[in-house]
Amino acid sequence: MTVAVLPTRRDEAFRYSDIDALTRVWPVAVERIIVPAGETLEREIVNVADADDVVVRNVEIILEAGAKAAIRILNAGGRLGRMSLDVTCHAGSDFYLGTVQLGTGKQTVEIVSTIRHAEPGATSQQVVRTILSGGATGTYLGKVDVARGADGTDSEQDVKAMLLDRLSTANAVPQLEIFADDVKCAHGCAVGELDAQALFYLMARGIAPAEAKTLLLQAFVGQVFEGQDALVEAALAKLGGMV
16 A cells, blocks of 8 residues: 655655645545547636645646647635646647646645657747745746657747735746757746836826736736636636735
């Protein structure tokens, strides 16, 4: 009988997590999804829970040759909201991950992803937007692993976090591990505050400060869920309680 050992902050994937909250749901089962060759998967995941709840999901996705998958996640759940994805891309497959994380107060929200480019010609894109207030912690740990022989890989990580106060903490650790030639891999990461000039511009045109702030935050997360009405509405509802 194998006993799952509770991780500690010494484990890289749990460095910034809420281990005390994690004990309430550990161990966490792995959800396995296989996308057959040439087929397409689109899935929306809404992780919104009560303040003291713990929501942790581990998802393994295997894309067979030529398959496509688009996963969009709203991660705003409870004391701890954690999404962990392990994705394997076979020849010519395409994977998209769009995530919005919203945290306030004592919340910890985190997305941990490993994208494995196992064969040639696959593409992957990760777009993550995080907004934090009131002392919350938000984390993105993302690794792209390009295997030997996986030539023609095209992978991108686009990660941005917005802090609404000086009490909150954003952690972003994009990683690339490349063992193939002829690849295109890029990552961009930024953590900042609301653009004061943009805020002033809106207020100078008669928009109230709170409304101006909300408009800027909506634009910050809107591109991730473009065309996904249910996700947009859920994100705006959560965002309304943070501003």
